[in-house]
Amino acid sequence: MAILEVKNVGKRFGGLQALGDVNLSVAENSVHAIIGPNGAGKSTLLNCLVGKLIPDTGSVMFDGQSVLGRKPYEINQMGISRVFQTPEIFGDLTVLENMLIPCFAKRDGAFRMHAIEGIDNEKDILGKAEHMLEEMKLIDKREMNAASMSRGDKRRLEIAMCLAQDPRLLLLDEPTAGMARADTNNTIDLLKQIKEERDITIAIIEHDMHVVFSLAERITVLAQGTPLVEDTPDNIKGHPKVREAYLGETQDAA
């Protein structure tokens, strides 16, 4: 069953047709990668899914409900969490506070006037946040300012923050961009572990073929704003059209 259904989505920026006519279906509990050369429209598509952009045509259905016209925080509350290309965390706050915020958002919704009772009294939330940090091996950094962590740790924290909300769909926008090989492999292992332990669907936009072929169960290749082909990783590797459009230059890495 498809958890995310994208139908005939098009988006135009002035004279540039960023997305032509995108049809995409992400099956529940799968890992689906979207690849494509620069300018293929990957990020535009992602932004249409999370409410940052509104497509000109078509529909985006998440779990049977349309996400179009909803604000990012509403779409997030529906169960879609997003990991950014450069880790977006609360840099001025401590690691523990970073973890607490999604826990509160999960329990209390988009807004709650919770101004009198101290955080120290929220034992449930504190427990959940600390458990999450332990799982992500960040517990010894709990009092650290999030901005002063290494890039790899920031990425871990961001993923942990997304997971704290128990999302049904996790969107990752080039999660290993600019990372050293060791960090990249750690991230791959982390994502594999997440997939094993939870009922979660992961959609990933990625440049690095190593990451894509280690993780993805299905791959959609996007070129010039339209899906070229969608198939399993093995078939994608050998597909002549894909080689021509995209893989030709990175064959060795694959």
Added chain:
Amino acid sequence: MLGLNKKDFGLLIIVAILTMAAPFILNPFPEGSAMAQFNAGYPDLMQRLVIFGIFAIGFNILFGLTGYLSFGHAAFLGVGSYAAIWMMKLLTMNVIPAIVVSIVIAGLFALLVGWISLRRSGIYFSILTLAFAQMSYALAYSVLTPITGGETGLQPKYTDPRILDGALEAGQSPRANLFGLDMRASSELVMGNWVFTFNAGYYIAAIVMLIAFYMSIRIFRSPFGMMLRAVKSNQQRMNYTGLNSKPYTLAAFVISGMYAGLAGGLLVAMDTQVGAERMFWTASGEVVLMTILGGAGTLIGPVLGAGLIKYMENIVSKINKGVLEQWFAFMPDGIEDLLVTMIYPFVGKGWHLTLGIIFMLVVIFLPGGLVEGGQRIGRLFGRKKPSDSSPDGSKTPAE
């Protein structure tokens, strides 16, 4: 205690002791001595210190936590003042209804201004709030004269209806009171050359400030306070974490507007008059200075900043040429004249120049304000202690 952790409770107790003992602390110099002009322990100034402390505490909830820089908060102070004076004209000279209504009206006005201004952030938000405050000032000064008294301002008169109080005789002046306790009632304690003044109005204002300070600690330590800091830190992540930042910022804006209204109401309770100049943009700028000078985003910083600025405004501005000449009278004539000429621009009417220099030094060298200065001094002493004890520690392994 009181729902605070040990450290915060200690801070609250220290502030409580300082405010309650302020008539002593601010009057360290004996009457009639050369230093007596630095005494700040007179009712009018002490009242201002705590009232502007409240104003700055409230401003800090918006600016210190969310990072939204309002340049129009004096409008809420002014609206609160007008609301309070109308309560005194129509209802009673008791300060309770005046203060309560000033908070409510300022809160409603803040809701309107915030709802519109918070559509934008950054510099555009600041400009919008500034525009609102200047409009309020201009309206109060001209078109709204029937309500605001225009240029002359408002004060209670014996002819006002004042339905809850008995009628006053002609010529009798209405006095602000708390169930009969006159706000201006003072008792003096003479100890040798020292004179300490205990003023009813000051103590009421100080107690209100302690409550306001306590509330701000609770807000700072609450999940709501953390969300406000999240707004400042990364609004994008906040929106993608399922949180709607708009109601959070609006709530912070309204709360800080209510604090400003409370300060405005208290100003009227202490000194029953109000004029439109209270809403002028320089008054809005002053509270920004207070907060940054003391340390934006810290608990005690805004109170310190408000205290320093109000102290300078009232004390440094009183040092005139005559006083300077008296100070340097013991020096040879030429040097005396030189020193007086050099220092004169920085005191008296030029006190703003001194304030500006202090402000620049603080912003450049202590970005965290006076609180950071205090912390650095604290760390300096903290570091000394381990180094003192280290010789003892090194003895043990030697044995």
